[in-house]
Amino acid sequence: MPTVEIRFxxxxxxxxxxxxxxxxxxxxxxxxxxxxxxxxxxxxEACTRAVRLHQRHAPSVPVLMVLNDDDxxxxxxxxxxxxxDAAPAEDGPELFLELESxxxxxxxxxxxxxxxxxxxxxxxxxxxxxxxxxxxxxxRVHMQWxxxxxxxxxxxMEEHQLEYDLPV
Amino acid sequence: xxLSLSTRTEGDATVVVVGGExxxxxxxxxxxQLIDLVSSGNYHLVVDMEGVDFLDSTGxxxxxxxxxxxxxxxxxxxxVCSQERILKIFRITGLTxxxxxxxxxxxxxxATD
Numbered sequence: 001m002p003t004v005e006i007r008f009x010x011x012x013x014x015x016x017x018x019x020x021x022x023x024x025x026x027x028x029x030x031x032x033x034x035x036x037x038x039x040x041x042x043x044x045e046a047c048t049r050a051v052r053l054h055q056r057h058a059p060s061v062p063v064l065m066v067l068n069d070d071d072x073x074x075x076x077x078x079x080x081x082x083x084x085d086a087a088p089a090e091d092g093p094e095l096f097l098e099l100e101s102x103x104x105x106x107x108x109x110x111x112x113x114x115x116x117x118x119x120x121x122x123x124x125x126x127x128x129x130x131x132x133x134x135x136x137x138x139x140r141v142h143m144q145w146x147x148x149x150x151x152x153x154x155x156x157m158e159e160h161q162l163e164y165d166l167p168v
Numbered sequence: 169x170x171l172s173l174s175t176r177t178e179g180d181a182t183v184v185v186v187g188g189e190x191x192x193x194x195x196x197x198x199x200x201q202l203i204d205l206v207s208s209g210n211y212h213l214v215v216d217m218e219g220v221d222f223l224d225s226t227g228x229x230x231x232x233x234x235x236x237x238x239x240x241x242x243x244x245x246x247x248v249c250s251q252e253r254i255l256k257i258f259r260i261t262g263l264t265x266x267x268x269x270x271x272x273x274x275x276x277x278x279a280t281d
Contacts, residue, residue, distance in 0.1 A: 012193035019191075019222075037253045044224050048192040117261065121225050124260035 003029075003069045007062040010054030015047045018065050022076055029069040030148025039076070039145065042125045046078035046141045049118045053082025053138065074147040080138040170194060172219070173201050178277055182210040187219030190227030198227065202234035211243025214276045223254050228263060235267065244268075246276040 004025050008014040022043040023036055031039060043065070050063040064079040119141070123129055128144035171194035172187040182205055190198060205213060213234065217223070235245045249255055250271045258264045270276040 012191070015192050016189065037256075040222065041224060041257065044191060044222075048224060048226060051192065118225050121257065121260055 004067040006065045006067075008065075010051040010059060010061070010063055012048075012051060014063075015044060015051055018047045018063075019044045022065070022067060025067045025069065026074050026145070026147075029074040031074045031145050032148075035145050038125045039074075042122050042129075042143050043076050043078070045118045045121050045125075046076070046143065049141070050078050050080035050082070050138075053080045057082045058138075069147060072147055072149070073144050075142060075144040077143075078141045079134045079136075081134070081136050082138050084133045084137065084139050171197050173197065175201070175205065178214070178273075181212040181214050181277055183214045183216055183273055183277075185216045185219065187221075189222040190220060190230070191222060191224045192226040195226040195230045199230045199233060202230065202237065206234070206237045206241070206243075211238050211241040213238055213243070213245045214270075214273060215245065215247050216273050217247055217249040217254060218251070220249075220251070220254055223257055225257070225261070228257065228261060231267065232263070246270060246279060248273050248276050 004021065006018060006021055008018060019040050023040050026036060026039045027033075047063060047065065054061055054063055058081040061081045064077075066075075066077040066079070068075040068077070119131060122141065122143065126143045126145070128142075130142045132140050132142070134140040170188050171190060172185075174185045176183050176185070184201065184205070186198065188194070202213070215231065215234075231245070231247070238245050246268045248270050249258075255264075255269070258267065258269065268276070268279060270279065
């Protein structure tokens, strides 16, 4: 059962909110402190990717992030509604090594990195990551970290599900 | 935390001091700053990132864009960063081989490579 779900309008400003929430829940799920920076960066990359795709293909549809704390692991799913595109993540970092020799228009580069790099960054940060078709037409990016035992207060409570809808 | 930016001139170079979070929301501000500097003839830039708490691939894209712009004028873009958590994303993406990264502004200003 999901612990926390957040749906947010595809606006860059909300990506920070999603990061803060993911780290707060990860901390609560006893993800090791040394991994929290990775959680923050990885979830930020996944949400940024989703926001970009939505802005291009589904601007009125919110991005979904699901934070799941279960069985000694903490998982984040970021689900978008852009066209499914699972570029081979491992190709990403190599692109940079070629930057010096590739003639790219400055404007092209300044507006973002080559596609596939974001997924490559996530793969570099997270040991367990899968990219698969989402429930809709988009992509589900699933990231997972080891987590400690559940906090005592959550053991006595029924599984709860929160849903936040941020203002557009 | 939002992004903070300030610039100062040190000899031939312009030092851009960046603080806060560089992400998809704030990166356009940094991009505009770098474009303004290059447009007004500042081709040797030192970006001091010691006060940066967070940097994602959008921020990296802006820095790479800045590098491309100064190189078009035979300029340079050096980074100052000693924080492991920020350096990590440069390593993952292979950008440590693209940017000269220094541990202090003084070191960046005196570098000649």
